[in-house]
Amino acid sequence: MSNLVRIAPGALEIGRPLPWTVYDADGNVLLRQGYVINSDSQLEQLFERGRFKPRKIDVPQEEIFEDNRDRNPFADYAEFLQSLEATLTAITDRDASARPRLLGLCRMIEKTCREAPDASLALVHLYSIGPTIHEQIIFYAILCQFIGRQFGLEEKRISVLTGAALTANLALVPVANQLNASNKVLTDEQRRVIRRHPQRSIEALKAAGITNPLLHTIIAQHHEQADGSGYPDGLSGTDIRPEAEILALAERYVAMITKRAYRKRMTVSEARRLIATLADGKFRPAIPKALLEVLGEYPPGILVRLDNNEVAVVTGRPVRARGPFVKAIFGPRGNRYSGTFERDTSLLEYNIRALEEPEIMPSMDFSLIWGFRS
Incomplete structure (x- = not known):
């Protein structure tokens, strides 16, 4: 794909979620936005093989600019x-x-x-x-x-x-x-x-x-x-x-x-x-x-541990009688789920027990978790 450009050294860091999806030279997805790089060797491989799609930034016309795309x-x-x-x-x-x-x-x-x-x-x-x-x-x-x-x-x-x-x-x-x-x-x-x-x-x-x-x-x-x-x-x-x-x-x-x-x-x-x-x-x-x-007490984007010992990411603030909306990403024994599972935190089994504050955020496909099309 001709619109892909190399990733410059310094653009990515170990321990931080990717700010955009990374492709190979043929346009195949290597890693999706939200993936967390966890080693020097992995970082080096991305600098060697990785590409991203730069957005063309148009100068908006002051009086007529109107961006009608759905926002993700x-x-x-x-x-x-x-x-x-x-x-x-x-x-x-x-x-x-x-x-x-x-x-x-x-x-x-x-x-x-x-x-x-x-x-x-x-x-x-x-x-x-x-x-x-x-x-x-x-x-x-x-x-x-x-x-x-x-x-x-x-x-x-x-x-x-x-x-x-x-x-x-x-x-x-x-x-x-x-x-x-x-x-x-x-x-x-x-x-x-x-x-x-x-x-x-x-x-x-x-x-x-x-x-x-x-x-x-x-x-x-x-x-x-x-x-x-x-x-x-x-x-x-x-x-x-x-x-x-x-x-x-x-x-x-x-x-x-x-x-x-x-x-x-x-x-x-x-x-x-x-x-x-x-x-x-x-x-x-x-x-x-x-x-x-x-x-709110649990703002969107933070991780929480539920009473069943799952770890979930908060995806939405409370609505009426329902508590914060969350999606479980780790099972009770620490195993990473292949997908995500919405939990109702107003139910005793899924009550929020505590905040999880990792030094490095786990990899997540943000658009998928929040229900957006990638």
């Missing part, structure tokens, strides 16, 4: 990342396509979150162990969609908030992966880069012709805190836009559940307990509450 968050994941990278590059290059690219990506994420909410939230948790900066930014945008809507923001404000989530860390992109991988104390220069990044991101947006005042305000304020301890201006209380607090909380949640070189990642339960304390002076109380309501 797992199939779209690689496109999100490619489109984000192209958008941020266009902004830093002051390219005329910057604004329509940003608008198009915002609309694509909004449509995906509306059509496939549980699967969109699952992306955040399935890829949260060691995400790149571009992945983290996509997670911020997804969470802002849900928190903003739960908080009660009108749709136009949620759209601007999503744009802010995608661009607020523009100035940090070149150094973010390096900072996350370091277990050393930050230098004074690194601290200056971090503190200046909101203003530098705004300057880049203005230079690219993206001049929405609310967008700039959200970015400028997303490290302020309600008790006045934030930066850059030490704002407090209602001087801070709720959109800025929503973005700040989305960033904080992703940081909690993400592994860093200098600390372990939190379990979802630990993160939920910490979020509950943030209503005490750091945020408007309604914003942490909105995130907790969005996530």
